[in-house]
Amino acid sequence: MTAITPDLLRRHGLSEDEYWRIKQLLNREPNLVELGIFSVMWSEHCSYKSTRAHLRRLPTKGPQVIQGPGENAGVIDIGDGDAVVFKMESHNHPSFIEPYQGAATGVGGIMRDVFTMGARPIAMMNALRFGAPEHGKTRHLVGGVVAGIGGYGNCMGVPTVGGEVNFHPAYNGNILVNAMCVGLARKDRIFKSAAEGAGNPVVYVGSKTGRDGIHGATMASAEFSEDSQEKRPTVQVGDPFTEKLLLEACLELMATDAIVAIQDMGAAGLTSSSAEMAAKGGSGIELNLDRVPQREAGMTAYEMMLSESQERMLMVLKPGREGEAERIFQKWELDFAVIGQTTDTGRLIVKHQGTIVADLPAHALSEEAPVYQRSYTPRAVPLPLARSAVDSSRPPLATLLTLLASPDLCSRRWIWEQYDYSVMADTVQQPGGDAAVVRVHGSTKALAITTDVTPRYCKADPFEGAKQAVAEAWRNLTAVGAVPLAITDNLNFGNPERPETMGEIVAAIDGIADACRALSFPVVSGNCSLYNETNGEPILPTPAIGGVGLIKDIAQMANIAFKREGDAIILIGKTTGHLGRSLYLREIEGREEGAPPAVDLAEEKRNGDFVRRLIEAGRAGTVHDISDGGLLVALAEMAMAGGIGAELRRENAGIAFFFGEDQARYLLAVPAREGESILAEAAKAAVPAELLGTTKGDALSLGRGVGITVAALRAAHESWFPAFMAAEKPA
Amino acid sequence: MRSAVIVFPASNCDRDAHDALAQLSGREPHMVWHGDSDVPDVDLIVLPGGFAYGDYLRCGAMAAHSHIMRDIKRKAEQGIAVLGICNGFQILTEAGLLPGALMRNADLKFVCRPVELVVEESQSGFTRKYSKGERVRFPVAHGEGNYFADEATLDRLEGEGRVVFRYAPGENPNGSARDIAGILNEKRNVLGLMPHPERACDPLLGSTTGRALFQSLIESLT
Numbered sequence: 001m002t003a004i005t006p007d008l009l010r011r012h013g014l015s016e017d018e019y020w021r022i023k024q025l026l027n028r029e030p031n032l033v034e035l036g037i038f039s040v041m042w043s044e045h046c047s048y049k050s051t052r053a054h055l056r057r058l059p060t061k062g063p064q065v066i067q068g069p070g071e072n073a074g075v076i077d078i079g080d081g082d083a084v085v086f087k088m089e090s091h092n093h094p095s096f097i098e099p100y101q102g103a104a105t106g107v108g109g110i111m112r113d114v115f116t117m118g119a120r121p122i123a124m125m126n127a128l129r130f131g132a133p134e135h136g137k138t139r140h141l142v143g144g145v146v147a148g149i150g151g152y153g154n155c156m157g158v159p160t161v162g163g164e165v166n167f168h169p170a171y172n173g174n175i176l177v178n179a180m181c182v183g184l185a186r187k188d189r190i191f192k193s194a195a196e197g198a199g200n201p202v203v204y205v206g207s208k209t210g211r212d213g214i215h216g217a218t219m220a221s222a223e224f225s226e227d228s229q230e231k232r233p234t235v236q237v238g239d240p241f242t243e244k245l246l247l248e249a250c251l252e253l254m255a256t257d258a259i260v261a262i263q264d265m266g267a268a269g270l271t272s273s274s275a276e277m278a279a280k281g282g283s284g285i286e287l288n289l290d291r292v293p294q295r296e297a298g299m300t301a302y303e304m305m306l307s308e309s310q311e312r313m314l315m316v317l318k319p320g321r322e323g324e325a326e327r328i329f330q331k332w333e334l335d336f337a338v339i340g341q342t343t344d345t346g347r348l349i350v351k352h353q354g355t356i357v358a359d360l361p362a363h364a365l366s367e368e369a370p371v372y373q374r375s376y377t378p379r380a381v382p383l384p385l386a387r388s389a390v391d392s393s394r395p396p397l398a399t400l401l402t403l404l405a406s407p408d409l410c411s412r413r414w415i416w417e418q419y420d421y422s423v424m425a426d427t428v429q430q431p432g433g434d435a436a437v438v439r440v441h442g443s444t445k446a447l448a449i450t451t452d453v454t455p456r457y458c459k460a461d462p463f464e465g466a467k468q469a470v471a472e473a474w475r476n477l478t479a480v481g482a483v484p485l486a487i488t489d490n491l492n493f494g495n496p497e498r499p500e501t502m503g504e505i506v507a508a509i510d511g512i513a514d515a516c517r518a519l520s521f522p523v524v525s526g527n528c529s530l531y532n533e534t535n536g537e538p539i540l541p542t543p544a545i546g547g548v549g550l551i552k553d554i555a556q557m558a559n560i561a562f563k564r565e566g567d568a569i570i571l572i573g574k575t576t577g578h579l580g581r582s583l584y585l586r587e588i589e590g591r592e593e594g595a596p597p598a599v600d601l602a603e604e605k606r607n608g609d610f611v612r613r614l615i616e617a618g619r620a621g622t623v624h625d626i627s628d629g630g631l632l633v634a635l636a637e638m639a640m641a642g643g644i645g646a647e648l649r650r651e652n653a654g655i656a657f658f659f660g661e662d663q664a665r666y667l668l669a670v671p672a673r674e675g676e677s678i679l680a681e682a683a684k685a686a687v688p689a690e691l692l693g694t695t696k697g698d699a700l701s702l703g704r705g706v707g708i709t710v711a712a713l714r715a716a717h718e719s720w721f722p723a724f725m726a727a728e729k730p731a
Numbered sequence: 732m733r734s735a736v737i738v739f740p741a742s743n744c745d746r747d748a749h750d751a752l753a754q755l756s757g758r759e760p761h762m763v764w765h766g767d768s769d770v771p772d773v774d775l776i777v778l779p780g781g782f783a784y785g786d787y788l789r790c791g792a793m794a795a796h797s798h799i800m801r802d803i804k805r806k807a808e809q810g811i812a813v814l815g816i817c818n819g820f821q822i823l824t825e826a827g828l829l830p831g832a833l834m835r836n837a838d839l840k841f842v843c844r845p846v847e848l849v850v851e852e853s854q855s856g857f858t859r860k861y862s863k864g865e866r867v868r869f870p871v872a873h874g875e876g877n878y879f880a881d882e883a884t885l886d887r888l889e890g891e892g893r894v895v896f897r898y899a900p901g902e903n904p905n906g907s908a909r910d911i912a913g914i915l916n917e918k919r920n921v922l923g924l925m926p927h928p929e930r931a932c933d934p935l936l937g938s939t940t941g942r943a944l945f946q947s948l949i950e951s952l953t
Contacts, residue, residue: 147840147841150841151841154782154841154872154874155741155743155782155785155786156743157741157743157744157781157782239785240741240782240785241740241741241782241784241785241786241787242785244740244741244743244782244785245740245741331764331766332740333740416843417840417842417843417844418840418841418842418843419841419843420841420843420872421843422843422870422872422927422930422936423743423744423747423780423872423930424746424747425747425750425751425929425930425932425933425936427936428935428936439935554935
């Protein structure tokens with residue numbers, strides 16, 4: 001038997017304390033296979049050992065919640081017997097090492113999480129963070145990640161309908177690839193992972209097991225260093241073709257009542273799926289590895305248990321239903337093998353070549369991982385930016401052009417045209433608006449979907465920044481006319497063993513919790529990705545929020561495009577001209593300073609509810625939330641989307657008015673006769689509202705001097721991305 | 732009009748094609764598995780978009796040798812209408828039912844966007860409800876839609892009025908020779924096109940100009 005040395009423990013990412021605990025639980029020393037199993041199950045990636053204690057503070061309940069965190073994905077009731085199943089998950093480390101396959105398998109993994117629950121995936125989103133554009137690797141990573149997301153999602157025939165992209169030097173050595181999948185199921189046909197009962201067959205379906213991705217979960221639970229490229233063999237390789245077959249085969253089998261439990265083999269593969277299913281069902285599982293379909297000869301038990309080969313599922317069937325299930329998988333030309341059975345022993349027993357190679361308590365593996373109360377230091381919140389610190393003499397329109405052509409604000413068309421966003425013929429709002437809108441097939445309902453977070457705010461103040469991320473997601477859903485229902489969160493941070501980073505995590509979770517509570521917007525699923533740092537340099541704290549809302553009648557939906565000339569442009573919400581941490585300050589003045597804008601959640605709710613009521617009543621069809629870049633950027637986006645200009649009567653307004661990033665604000669364009677009554681109603685509802693101007697002509701003007709044509713705005717907005725990606729050498 | 736939609740492993744526009752046919756013809760199309768040996772007795776066979784067999788080897792190459800293709804070839808020769816959309820067009824060229832080939836897009840990237848097309852030919856069962864020169868707008872969504880054929884073949888296609896859809900000037904998304912978006916076979920009963928008319932049948936999706944293609948078929952085949 002292999003001796004367990006400190007070096008072996010280190011290579012498995014286990015501490016001495018954790019090893020001591022394993023020996024206590026087993027009452028003996030583990031063998032190498034067992035050590036490997038413990039190491040992946042107790043990795044940060046699988047066990048959430050640093051965050052578990054804090055995640056409990058998140059609100060996860062509500063009348064709309066069918067399934068909160070703890071299953072493969074969250075489930076929300078949308079009426080008429082329909083349910084929405086969704087989750088967001090990171091694939092950061094693999095995507096940095098091997099961008100195409102890392103991003104592709106991230107998409108594949110999150111889709112499996114959703115169809116495991118019995119849902120057909122109907123939309124994909126992604127939240128991406130890359131390093132500085134001028135960094136030597138950025139272009140290669142952007143190209144690879146986008147191609148990988150498209151390559152997988154397009155083949156699956158699931159539209160990729162939106163997302164967000166930021167560039168910042170803090171991601172130079174550690175990009176973020178967060179993918180979100182939204183699926184549709186019948187409320188009474190949700191599948192779960194609890195392997196209840198003894199003597200039920202345990203079935204393996206999908207691709208064969210190979211040596212790829214061994215210890216992927218452990219890699220995702222450690223910092224990077226210069227030699228991270230050597231970890232390339234731990235990145236999995238995706239095959240969307242097989243996944244598409246797996247999706248159809250699983251849904252076909254799910255239409256019967258043969259399945260007791262089902263779980264995808266994602267991180268830590270066969271190990272985590274079997275241990276988690278047994279632990280949740282209060283049962284045990286006995287596996288015979290000789291029966292596992294294998295891609296290559298001579299694989300050891302250690303390799304098979306830790307492989308992260310993609311496109312595989314583990315199911316527990318009702319006894320006697322194997323034949324029926326096998327016929328379905330044969331039709332789809334997928335491997336199908338009965339590899340074990342459930343027991344009542346509570347143990348995960350693994351046999352290989354006639355001997356027992358692992359005999360472990362399933363519950364301890366999945367539920368008794370150490371929970372750490374890591375020490376943390378709260379971040380000192382920066383002082384607000386002094387108003388006098390900003391150069392207010394710049395001409396607003398020229399500044400607008402610069403901002404529209406900046407990496408974080410320019411058009412993402414180069415990216416989303418590589419995604420099939422129109423397959424399934426239900427995408428009623430394509431990428432580029434506030435939220436993507438996808439019709440519930442065959443109905444007049446629709447889902448609004450968005451992903452949001454502003455990492456530069458979170459860096460300055462993780463609590464307010466995280467609040468803002470939730471509020472912005474809520475606002476984006478509201479801006480298309482949806483009732484926001486629930487979120488999934490993808491918490492991307494650095495090394496939690498550093499008190500400063502742990503402080504960011506704790507504050508961000510508190511911020512999310514506050515906002516979710518105030519906006520009745522519970523968290524139903526999520527994922528933590530920690531250790532996002534290279535050579536001791538952490539990323540910006542990035543708690544990405546994926547929000548889903550319901551549009552009850554698709555005939556009453558708003559989008560950002562100006563529809564006609566002569567509409568009154570109304571600004572909803574209070575404008576103080578908050579420039580701290582704004583894109584104006586960073587892109588124009590080259591500074592990342594001050595405090596981020598605070599979010600008043602009561603005001604957010606009041607303003608948003610007011611706007612949504614107007615949309616639902618069919619009185620406002622043109623709505624845009626104001627976020628990155630401020631009011632003038634939002635206005636330009638509305639003009640570009642509709643091909644119609646606007647005239648504002650704000651001769652004396654300054655930089656802070658035009659580019660401040662105050663929260664809880666919307667721009668509306670409504671028929672002139674509606675304008676007056678909306679202003680009066682807003683006053684009654686204590687919602688700040690003012691008339692800004694009128695849609696007009698083919699240029700944007702501020703009431704003095706010459707305007708700027710919509711064509712010129714578009715040219716600036718569309719130019720940066722293609723030019724950046726086409727450049728041969730680093731910019 | 733009785734129709735059938737062929738489902739290959741990893742077809743993914745089969746449902747979209749089904750819905751467009753069902754809505755416009757009022758009859759449920761048959762969904763036919765690629766492993767079957769016969770297509771039921773129908774007036775129209777649709778090869779939908781997707782990534783049949785993962786597009787491994789070459790797009791459409793493996794699907795072209797699928798079991799069901801023998802019967803489709805037979806029926807095409809008998810004059811039954813066959814419509815190949817996107818991956819279906821690729822399969823038809825690989826199967827030899829249409830000339831030429833679809834190469835990787837000139838910029839080597841997948842492209843999804845609505846494109847403007849010119850209906851070059853209204854003298855066909857697929858386009859009789861359009862008028863010659865009419866502009867329509869269908870989405871494209873493909874990585875390999877760059878139509879290629881030798882000059883003689885291209886001349887012949889043009890001369891015989893078999894180029895049915897052409898990308899409008901400035902709209903060619905993939906580098907296709909002579910801006911070709913869709914072509915007919917010699918007997919004019921097989922049409923392949925890269926853009927997706929089935930995604931242009933609903934005002935909520937931005938265009939309804941795809942309906943006339945299915946309505947043309949219904950009118951000619953009912």
